[in-house]
Amino acid sequence: xxxxxxxxxxxxxxxxxxxxxxxxxxxxxxxxxxxxxxxxxxxxxxxxxxxxxxxxxxxxxxxxxxxxxxxxxxxxxxxxxxxxxxxxxxxxxxxxxxxxxxxxxxxxxxxxxxxxxxxxxxxxxxxxxxxxxxxxxxxxxxxxxxxxxxxxxxxxxxxxxxxxxxxxxxxxxxxxxxxxxxxxxxxxxxxxxxxxxxxxxxxxxxxxxxxxxxxxxxxxxxxxxxxxxxxxxxxxxxxxxxxxxxxxxxxxxxxxxxxxxxxxxxxxxxxxxxxxxxxxxxxxxxxxxxxxxxxxxxxxxxxxxxxxxxxxxxxxxxxxxx
Amino acid sequence: xxxxxxxxxxxxxxxxxxxxxxxxxxxxxxxxxxxxxxxxxxxxxxxxxxxxxxxxxxxxxxxxxxxxxxxxxxxxxxxxxxxxxxxxxxxxxxxxxxxxxxxxxxxxxxxxxxxxxxxxxxxxxxxxxxxxxxxxxxxxxxxxxxxxxxxxxxxxxxxxxxxxxxxxxxxxxxxxxxxxxxxxxxxxxxxxxxxxxxxxxxxxxxxxxxxxxxxxxxxxxxxxxxxxxxxxxxxxxxxxxxxxxxxxxxxxxxxxxxxxxxxxxxxxxxxxxxxxxxxxxxxxxxxxxxxxxxxxxxxxxxxxxxxxxxxxxxxxxxxxxxxxxxxxxxxx
Numbered sequence: 295x296x297x298x299x300x301x302x303x304x305x306x307x308x309x310x311x312x313x314x315x316x317x318x319x320x321x322x323x324x325x326x327x328x329x330x331x332x333x334x335x336x337x338x339x340x341x342x343x344x345x346x347x348x349x350x351x352x353x354x355x356x357x358x359x360x361x362x363x364x365x366x367x368x369x370x371x372x373x374x375x376x377x378x379x380x381x382x383x384x385x386x387x388x389x390x391x392x393x394x395x396x397x398x399x400x401x402x403x404x405x406x407x408x409x410x411x412x413x414x415x416x417x418x419x420x421x422x423x424x425x426x427x428x429x430x431x432x433x434x435x436x437x438x439x440x441x442x443x444x445x446x447x448x449x450x451x452x453x454x455x456x457x458x459x460x461x462x463x464x465x466x467x468x469x470x471x472x473x474x475x476x477x478x479x480x481x482x483x484x485x486x487x488x489x490x491x492x493x494x495x496x497x498x499x500x501x502x503x504x505x506x507x508x509x510x511x512x513x514x515x516x517x518x519x520x521x522x523x524x525x526x527x528x529x530x531x532x533x534x535x536x537x538x539x540x541x542x543x544x545x546x547x548x549x550x551x552x553x554x555x556x557x558x559x560x561x562x563x564x565x566x567x568x569x570x571x572x573x574x575x576x577x578x579x580x581x582x583x584x585x586x587x588x589x590x591x592x593x594x595x596x597x598x599x600x601x602x603x604x605x606x607x608x609x610x611x612x613x614x615x616x
Numbered sequence: 617x618x619x620x621x622x623x624x625x626x627x628x629x630x631x632x633x634x635x636x637x638x639x640x641x642x643x644x645x646x647x648x649x650x651x652x653x654x655x656x657x658x659x660x661x662x663x664x665x666x667x668x669x670x671x672x673x674x675x676x677x678x679x680x681x682x683x684x685x686x687x688x689x690x691x692x693x694x695x696x697x698x699x700x701x702x703x704x705x706x707x708x709x710x711x712x713x714x715x716x717x718x719x720x721x722x723x724x725x726x727x728x729x730x731x732x733x734x735x736x737x738x739x740x741x742x743x744x745x746x747x748x749x750x751x752x753x754x755x756x757x758x759x760x761x762x763x764x765x766x767x768x769x770x771x772x773x774x775x776x777x778x779x780x781x782x783x784x785x786x787x788x789x790x791x792x793x794x795x796x797x798x799x800x801x802x803x804x805x806x807x808x809x810x811x812x813x814x815x816x817x818x819x820x821x822x823x824x825x826x827x828x829x830x831x832x833x834x835x836x837x838x839x840x841x842x843x844x845x846x847x848x849x850x851x852x853x854x855x856x857x858x859x860x861x862x863x864x865x866x867x868x869x870x871x872x873x874x875x876x877x878x879x880x881x882x883x884x885x886x887x888x889x890x891x892x893x894x895x896x897x898x899x900x901x902x903x904x905x906x907x908x909x910x911x912x913x914x915x916x917x918x919x920x921x922x923x924x925x926x927x928x929x930x931x932x933x934x935x936x937x938x939x940x941x942x943x944x945x946x947x948x
Binding site: 309312313316317320321324325438439441442443444446447449450451453454458465551554555557558561562569572573576577584587588591592595596599 | 896
């Protein structure tokens, strides 16, 4: 087990290095316009461009540039540890910006995760217990609709209906708890949470249903029934335990994926999270900001993968690590 | 379970037997069995019919636009806009789906959008499937370092922040008209197709690799090898035919997610050029500055086209899976 974790941690490290290298290639090497020209501003003089080139080490070979970049991340830079660098746009350290935006993304992701679990899993369980009933058909219809409706359509539709037409909910934008209080924050988050959660809820309902139906056909469920346990106990103690393990796995992976920013939800609802920031940075050519968000996103995904695999070993005794 | 399945197959046999009294037992190829099962899934068949109709609409879009509606997708009808440039004409006899903020016909752009959507989704899925089969089967069959490299590439690609990388590559390659990789990838549809294929082949590759691993050691493969067949021949003639079912099912189920992928990129404003009608960009035009509060039709029609198309592909994919997987019971 320890050996397994160590090996996985090494792989996390390798993945992160590869991903940052790919990011570096895509944003620093591939573009036909050089980064120093973007940074030098609207009317770059050749002297200014040369100065920027030297200052950022862009005159060195790509591999050296990349090595320096990695060194800064691990050992820190003039703005502290980890070395997240400098924003071309605001001309200030990226760390506080990234931190602030990460908190917003975190609020969005966690709230949505609670919502999709509370909605998706019970729907899946009810459907599985009465397969082919009306409830099951309705639920699976909803699930199919959910996975087919993109956030960037559902978001504006919800805004149109609940904000513009009915006036039940406020429009887009982020209102922090610290500044506006819990109530204002909450009502502004209802739509982003719901829109982000829908596709996940649909997917979790389908997955829970499929797993539970499969588990309920197992021999040990028949045994549990045969020894006279009430159906409630059979489902809750024997059925659910086995069928929810994959749900835990997915939850870890999905949350990991969202922590790097829910790009489209944040764009639609104008929430200043990491995803929104990444999109803006791509269009304004703020290269270090893009690198940072990519690293955070990749780190969250690989770390979530690792945690899920380890948790799995405890939840499912059949899994053996070598 | 066994009983249900006997009934499933028994019923059509009896029906056919009545028509041909001389024989009551007919041999069927797996494809005939598949078709019998798929045909009974009314929802999937309906979705399939919808998709065929949509494809016809997409193919004939220039004809419809030019000869039936008499509006070209990029024709500007300035008189439909008010003095500050907001569209004033909603769904009407002249403009079936209304006009957008440039005074363009939303109906014509929606059916042209189907061309973009289907073209990109089908092409990218095609490339992803070919790449996935190639790399997945080589990895599964050869094992060793090939397997290590391919599997790691799959793991790595699946842990990338896909959307972020996609808009990065799309934006980078669209800065100049030459595109990137020395002009191999041009901005526009080919760029978007390449990006989507690049990020979706691992899904196929992983499934193919797993399947190849399970049949690699079967006796018939061993027999083929004993008869002197080479790797290429074994993969093509013995391994691949056994993978047809999962490849068809997962290939079909990837199409809707690739449609949404293209739409998401267009929504974020990268990839497809603004003059090429695309549902994602039409939705983003409607969402910009909350324009849909003035012209709901700009949001509704392209959005519904997108949802219905995605839904139809999902339904067909589910139907194919149920019909091709001998373990699932056909839901009644």
